[in-house]
Amino acid sequence: MSIAFDLDARSIDETIDAWISPIATFVQDLILFPLPLGDARVPFVVLWLVAGAVLFTLYFRFINVRGLAQGFRLVRGDYDDPSHAGEVTHFQALATALSGTVGLGNIAGVAIAVSVGGPGAVPWMMLAGFLGMASKFLECTLGVKYRIENDDGTVSGGPMWTLSRGLAGRGPVLARLGTVCAAIFAVFCIGGSFGGANMFQANQSFEQFVGITGGEASWWADRGWLFGMILAALVGLVILGGIRSIARVTSKIVPVMAVIYVGAALLVIGLNLGEVPAAFALMFSSMFGIESVAGGALGVLAVGFQRAAFSSEAGVGSAAIAHSAVQTDRPVAEGLVALYEPMIDTVIVCTLTALVIILTGVWDVDTGLSGVELTSRAFGSVLDGFPVVLAIAVILFAYSTMIAWAYYGMKAWTYLFGRSPTKEMAYKLLFLVFVVIGTTMELGAVIGFSDAMILAMAFPNLLGMLFLLPEVRRDLQAYWQDLASGTVVARKRAPVQR
Template identity: 35%
Template sequence: MDAFGQLLVNLDGLLGGAFWFPYVLLGVGLFFTIYLKFPQIRYFKHACKVVTGKFDKKDQEGDTTHFQALATALSGTVGTGNIGGVALAISIGGPAALFWMWMTAFFGMTTKFVEVTLSHKYRVKTDDGTMAGGPMYYMDRRLNMKWLAVLFAIATVISSFGTGSLPQINNIAQGMEATFGFEPWHTGGVLSVLLALVILGGIKRIAAITSRVVPLMAAVYIIGALGVILYNIENIGPSFASVFVDAFSGSAAAGGFLGASFAYAFNRGVNRGLFSNEAGQGSAPIAHASAKGDEPVSEGMVSILEPFIDTIVICTLTGLVILSSGVWTEKFDTHFERSSMTIVQGQFSEDNTEQREALYKYLNGQKDHGIEIYNGNINVVQGRAVNTDFTVIHSRSIGEDIRFGITPRHVYTGVVTIKDGIPVDNSISIMGKSLVHSAELTTKAFTRGFFGENGKYIVSIGLLLFAFSTAIAWSYYGDRAMIYLLGSKSVMPYRVFYVAGFFWASFADTTLVWKLAAVAIVVMTLPNLFGIFLLRKEMKESINDYWTKFKKENPNEK
């Protein structure tokens, strides 16, 4: 698994972690925003009217209403990215990462408008009478690039695991274990059965469930978040200020946080923003293709609301909870994940300015840091190291009170061999105090409000509802892609494998799962961005035609 983890790190470095990816993603959104004259602002009010069904007509083709399609798409985006993803972005990129999540959402509102419109326009009716759409259909039917459509569909299937299944249950299980003490595989087993029961019912059952769950989960989470924000109201101003001040300079060291450069905060903020709202990824168009209607542009306008609700509203609440509570710079007793940990040569202290600067350079990929990775043996007696020639770095902080164990409850005595900064023996666990990330960080933050320790239950319930609904939506995305690739007969085997993967991820390494998701997202996103850019002129023509027809049919509407 270490080798696989390193492979994912290398792939992420070439794709999502590469310097050029955020510029491509934001660049396409910026281009369409200017090219279409800021549709995310001009059409926002109209989108709200469309989603209420004000302009619906009878007997239109489709499987769901506008609201149900929006709810299904939102259930696919409002997930661990809003709870664990924001926390992960801040934990590795500092407050500046939140700013770049906002930018990704703002320009992503236009990107999503374009991809949904084109996908709805070229959708098809399947053998079982349901609608199937998505970028693979406009790539095939309009661009005549079947090779690109196949590539996208394959990436969608992969991403349904990397985005929709694996990280969702992983975060649910982590939260349930931290809050209620449930074993991860117990949580995974119960929810896997429920997932199977839901997805077997197809899009109509999925839409019926998500249209009820999404409003409920949003209300619960918002109430809990406001309980922390209002409790720490005096810190809101400084928190907002740090987001904007650090946006173009990077986040300086604070507390246990060793700091993040501009490049790191920018890259991780954009990457996490994409994971959160999926604008440009091409996933939401698959859900919107099921909506009843004969006006693709109107369905595209509905999708403008998604990044706004998902990132501008919910992710901002999560970010302010974490920043205002101050937990993102505090160290907590935790189990060190191998994928987030490295052991370096020598003893380092946060109080030593030169040492802290060296670690800053090392963690941000800068040169001349002088840090050497530890290779050698650590002698351990009753869980404590005898030699002191090493430092454990975990979650971009210096680990303290280090203990070694076979399990968290059984201390270790013997020799621990370290190779390339990681214990060779996978059975040996390392515990201690360090910064935490993902859902664990958000859980800590929610206990610093009016609800006190009970705040962790809000995160657990929110995480359960958010993540489970995301897994439901992504199963639909995957089975539509399988229909395109191999036909309707391939759907059932896919669903079985999807549920099995869902169960496995409940007890897998958290960081490893996030790395898989990061790679899968980019593999899916790039073909879609390329395709919608090629159809930019058709998109503008479609908008003009829509408004011409709309004004004739609704002369009193503005």
């Protein structure tokens, strides 16, 4: 009986992988088509994201820097007003959006970037994160501005409504373009919710879990489907409660796990403090790809920006869906809050992960490891027992990402098919099925499908936002003027009890 069960368990995982992997590879090849630039082949979508981020940074005169102080006041709650339309506070909206980005993109994605592009990919990731702050500001401002209030008091926002409503009054050609782009975005968003936000998270969670329970000898090694079913059940408990339930969970999980992970990274870096200057020197000297396997400077840039885009999702438009649920009457305010996403996610956390991998030297050893396993090896080489802590962090990060993206995907689903309890339940059940599928597939196929679906969202999102730049700049100027004149006033804080 035991032997039969083992064979059945292996056949389930192998059968699912055999069916899904060819589809994932086809989607990857279709969307991530590369352009030959010198010795490198750079996916067009990466160049599209880079161009958009640079344009928005210059157009808004480095809002990436200018908006941070006011954004911090907003996150701190200085301007919270429950009487405004919306469902969550500025902090909860940021925590929900961060739960969709801070996680395996920082832990596994950085390891993949260093494995493929070498240490030189890291500075490009940092630059992409900095430039992406402007993209995030724009898309989240527009998400709140063009959201709709539903009859039950909930709100729906994001690029679907930005594209369809924002371009509606700009002539028949742009109105039609907005409608088409909104539908395309919604399709890719649903695919992204099943791919990078679900299958990739489940896959890497399972790999880490297997690693701490015995590796290939683990009883779980060939039972990804069983792990997936348990994980799906836990995800289902939260996503059935809607955005308020999701916000409550993520606002607790994300800060705690971020502190644990960042604290461990700082400890490893502190123990190797003398080597940090050399690590940075290696990163920056390698960013032009002198010895890179990725195809020179452009190849290293492509690896860095692609992994940064997958990690922070700046320009992709997904986070605007979460930010649109905020309680505010000033869309620009939430755009300023959103600046902190790429900064925390990519500029800070990804850099810390990269330093751990480089300082411990595991990236330069032919271990055959990739993704979260490589990061785990790096931490474990310095901190005995930390792979167990990292496994818990990975699973919780993945869990928070999945429940946040279940909300994103459901909003896109209801945009296409309409709102009703039956339709929403259909999406949620399908989402949970993909949790199980993700735990049974090989990492390579999962990464390809994940990148393709999430990055493809940038095509319609950035295209539509180009037509809306002038009005966001006007809104930003009006907001600064109102702050200066005292029209926008921070709420009074209760005195501290002593």
